[in-house]
Amino acid sequence: MNQIIQELTRVNGQASQILAITDRGLCYGDGLFETIKVCSNKPLLWDAHFSRLELGCKRLGIPFGGLKDRFDADLKALLPLNSHDTAVLKLTVTRGSGPRGYFPSKALRPTTISSLTAATDFSRKAAEGVILRWCDTPLSINPLLAGIKHLNRLEQVLARGEWENTDIAEGLMRDPDGCLIEGTMSNLFWCSAGVLYTPDIDRCGVAGVMRATLLALALKHQIPVVVGRFMPDVLNEADEVFICNSLIDIWPVIRLDGLTWEIGPVTGQLQTLLKEENSV
C-alpha cells in the first residue's frame, strides 16, 4: 500500500518548512543527514543512526552536544501527528547559518531539520528481486569524507541521472581505480560458496546503517563475512547478490547487465533475521 502522509517538518525545533539562504548546508553542503524507517511509530535502528551522525559531526567538527535532545524533541512532536504504519524520518544537521566564506567558525549554532514523510512500500521488490546497472560516474576517494553521510552528494546525483528506465532499481558505482564500492543509494553484498562479501568503505562510499546491521547479524549467525577491496569481476562468480539500506531493507538482485541470479538462501536468511530483529 502506498501511503500518503502530509509532510511534517521541523526546523530548529519549530514547525517550519524553510531555511535561511545563508545556511551552510545550502552554501557548501556543510552538514549531514540520516534517513530512518519508522514502523508502528518506532524509529528503527535509532541508536545506530545516531552513532553515525555523531561520527559525522566529529569528522566535520560540528558540535554534537545537544543535537540528540533536539531531535528527540522533534520526534516527540512529530510522531503523535503520524497515524500511519510506516514512515520515513529524515534528520539533517548543518553547521548553521553564517557569513560567506569556507571558514567553519565554532561560534555557529548548528541547524536541525526533521521531516516525516510517506514511506514507499517495497515488499514486492524485496520478494521478487531487482535489476541493477553499472554507473559510469565514479565515486572519488577521500578518506576524510568516506563512511559518513554528508550533504555533498553530487556524485550520487550524477550517477542516478545516468538512467531513466524505471525497470532498473539501482546503479552500481566504482572508485577511480575501478574497485566496486556501492549503489547510488544502497550498499552491496554478494555471496560466493557460502561466504558473504561486501566492499570496504574506508576510502569512499557510505557506511550504511543497514550494512552494519547485516554484518552484525551475519556474524551472530555464523555466516562467514569478508570485507575488502574487490574488482567488479568478482560478481561473475557470485551465487547471490543483494543491496540494502535502512529504507529498502534487503533487495535481492536478479540481474546486472548480462549476469543473472536466483534469490539465494543467504539472502533469504538475512531477510528473515532482519524481520525478526525489527519486530523485537
Place this chain on the structure above:
Amino acid sequence: MNQIIQELTRVNGQASQILAITDRGLCYGDGLFETIKVCSNKPLLWDAHFSRLELGCKRLGIPFGGLKDRFDADLKALLPLNSHDTAVLKLTVTRGSGPRGYFPSKALRPTTISSLTAATDFSRKAAEGVILRWCDTPLSINPLLAGIKHLNRLEQVLARGEWENTDIAEGLMRDPDGCLIEGTMSNLFWCSAGVLYTPDIDRCGVAGVMRATLLALALKHQIPVVVGRFMPDVLNEADEVFICNSLIDIWPVIRLDGLTWEIGPVTGQLQTLLKEENSV
C-alpha cells in the same frame, strides 16, 4: 574602508531570504554558485562568470535556459538599492525543490538565489602580500566535478578549518597524488625565470574566472605561461608566487612555511594590467 551594506537578497525572482528545506541545493549540494565583484554598480567579468555557470549547468544537467534572464532581472532589482562603491554579488542555482531521492528529474524548476553583500577591502593584502600554509585535507579527483563551481564544498570547508591564525590568509591544497592544485578559495600562480605557471584543474579544483582572466592577460602581453601538473617542490624554485580570485584579485604571497618571496615584477605587472582591464 569596510563597507556595510544591508543584505539584499532575492529567491526565484522575489525579495526573500528563505528557501524550502526540500531544495536539492540543501539536500545534496545539487547546484552551483558564482561570487562576482561589483564596482561602481558594474558586475565585473559578468560574461566569464556566466560562461562558467552555464558549463556547470550543462555538466550537472540543470536546464540553463531562462536562468540568465532571471539573474539579469535580479540584478536590475538589486543594483538600484546598492549605494556603495564595491559589493559582492553571489548567484546560486540549484536543481530546485523536489521529493527525496537522488534522481535528478528534468521536471524540476531550478531555484535561483541572488544576494548583494558588503565587499571587504583587500587593498592592503594586495599591496603588502600574504602568508600561506599547507592544508592536509586533500582535494579528491573527479573530472566530472572538476573546474565547475558546484555546491559540494566540504573539502574546502575542512581545509579552511585547519587553521584559525588570522595572520595566515590562505591554505594550499593538493590532490591525493600530492600534486599542487589551488588554495581553499583561490587559484595559485608562480613565476620562475620569467615563465608564469599554474596547476591544471582538469581532475580537481575550480577553474577560477580570475585565473582565466590572468592567463588571457599574460598571453596578450607576451608573458610565457605553462599550465600543467606540478609537485609542491616547484615552489622552492619560484621567483614570485601569488594567489587570485574574483573578489581578492591578486594577492602576492610573501611566505609559505620556510619559503619567502618578494613581491615580484610579473605579479606587479599583472596587478596593473588587471586594474586597467577592470576600469575599461
